[in-house]
Amino acid sequence: DAGVIQSPRHxxxxxxxxxxxxxxxxxxxxxxxWYRQTxxxxxxxxxxxxxxxxxxxxxxxxxRFSAKMPNASFSTLKIQPSEPRDSAVYFCASSLGGGxxxxxxxxxxxxxxxxx
Amino acid sequence: xQEVTQIxxxxxxxxxxxxxxxxxxxxxxxxxxxxxxxxxxxxxTSLLLIQSSQREQTSGRLxxxxxxxxxxxxxxxxxxxxxxxxTYLCAVIGYTDKLIFxxxxxxxxxx
Numbered sequence: 001d002a003g004v005i006q007s008p009r010h011x012x013x014x015x016x017x018x019x020x021x022x023x024x025x026x027x028x029x030x031x032x033x034w035y036r037q038t039x040x041x042x043x044x045x046x047x048x049x050x051x052x053x054x055x056x057x058x059x060x061x062x063x064r065f066s067a068k069m070p071n072a073s074f075s076t077l078k079i080q081p082s083e084p085r086d087s088a089v090y091f092c093a094s095s096l097g098g099g100x101x102x103x104x105x106x107x108x109x110x111x112x113x114x115x116x
Numbered sequence: 117x118q119e120v121t122q123i124x125x126x127x128x129x130x131x132x133x134x135x136x137x138x139x140x141x142x143x144x145x146x147x148x149x150x151x152x153x154x155x156x157x158x159x160x161t162s163l164l165l166i167q168s169s170q171r172e173q174t175s176g177r178l179x180x181x182x183x184x185x186x187x188x189x190x191x192x193x194x195x196x197x198x199x200x201x202x203t204y205l206c207a208v209i210g211y212t213d214k215l216i217f218x219x220x221x222x223x224x225x226x227x
Contacts, residue, residue, distance in 0.1 A: 042219055042220070043217040045215060091159055107152075107160040109157075
């Protein structure tokens, strides 16, 4: 398997623009996670899905952030409008159906977002 | 609120040394603890996962121990190599079902 795939790898945009990050989880994995990593706050969970259904979005910082998982092989994280403080590396991860508590999460390479 | 701290923040050692990385967490009610490795510009790679009922896990030159009651875990790296250079992160899952990550230890192993 190719692992978790994220696109784009780098994104540079101007404040106010819409940004869409994409993720393809490992085939057969039932859980999908979106994380954000910054120097100040480290790695933080934004939202996670189980079988395409959002389970916990309490980590989503503001209404400007939204995430969808229309099918088992694709998810998007959208920021609209983007702000400079959204600049970070965004990771997608997936895990098998054993559950959040027991299974290893496999991370994608991340998308480095810069908002000017 | 669960807080995870890692000591030291950075470590530079010569090749061949045995290393110990430390992780502490404030809430001992966890389901498991995981150690990850992160290389610059890349995602995280899971190294070891220790369930709350376990005391340690081993993989090759890596050994992770867990003392849940004291809120501590250590990652032991035997015979370190330059290829071990990376940032090492520990993370715990508790009742919130979320991975809470530590601050990381940046390791450099020089030849």
